[in-house]
Amino acid sequence: MEAKKTMEQIPGISILNFPNYDEFPAIDPLRLTLGFYDLGLSGYEADDFLFKDQRVISELTGSHSITFPFTPGTCNEHVNRLVLGVKNLSSSSFLRWRKKQGMKHADLKPLNDISMLLNPREAFFAKKKRVSIKDTVGKICGELICPYPPGIPIMIPGELVSEGALNILLQAKALGATLSGASDSGLTSMVICDV
Structure with missing residues (x-):
């Protein structure tokens, strides 16, 4: 919960969050999903940055987000490295340059034109x-x-x-x-x- 509260304050980072856990019992409270849509980054790019910057390894990477697990072995040092990496990612001069250049992230939408011609x-x-x-x-x-x-x-x-x-x-x-x-x-x- 502390990590979520800290990262909610980082510019350009969104957090998958459900305010009332009782309404969404299938959501694992020990998983943290961070979005990078507002930074114009894919989850793949953010994942590469976090690994290179702080040696943080994600559980799942997607087109706009990354999911991290908090396990019994997760300690404050691990959380601090994750938070520092996300702060560095948000404030990096590369991202400011990229946004000024008008580069956009991929806008992936669900497929609605699937057609099977052979089994x-x-x-x-x-x-x-x-x-x-x-x-x-x-x-x-x-x-x-x-x-x-x-x-x-x-x-x-x-x-x-x-x-x-x-x-x-x-x-x-x-x-x-x-x-x-x-x-x-x-x-x-x-x-x-x-x-």
Whole structure:
């Protein structure tokens, strides 16, 4: 609770908080989720900064936030390093320069255009070919592509490659996510079903 109160005062940092825990019993009070939306940073960028600055390791990184666990082994020194790292992140001259330049964070929205043309088994056994990433929209995905973190698949075999899904993958890659399952980790190409 002390860490949350301290970090609520840091400019540009938002905290996932529920004032009445009784109404949200599924929320773990020993997890702290920090948002970096107002700083124009992705969670991946903030996670890299905190590790380099204070050797703080997160539990879960997302496009706009990071989650940290407070365990029985967490001591004041760990909390102080986290708070100092977040303060340094907020006040760094790099961020001021970045905001002046008008650079924006990724604006990831939920997908609402998911269409399965083959079931995953049919896609697994279908003939496949590799195509340039710019030629994949409207084709049937032949591989499972899962940005990590957070580790949730964006494309699965048999799914129609939509512009929205492709944009999410490209943004996740640009923000520093690892693309688990992708045959081309650089995402310059994708395996599609040749049907």
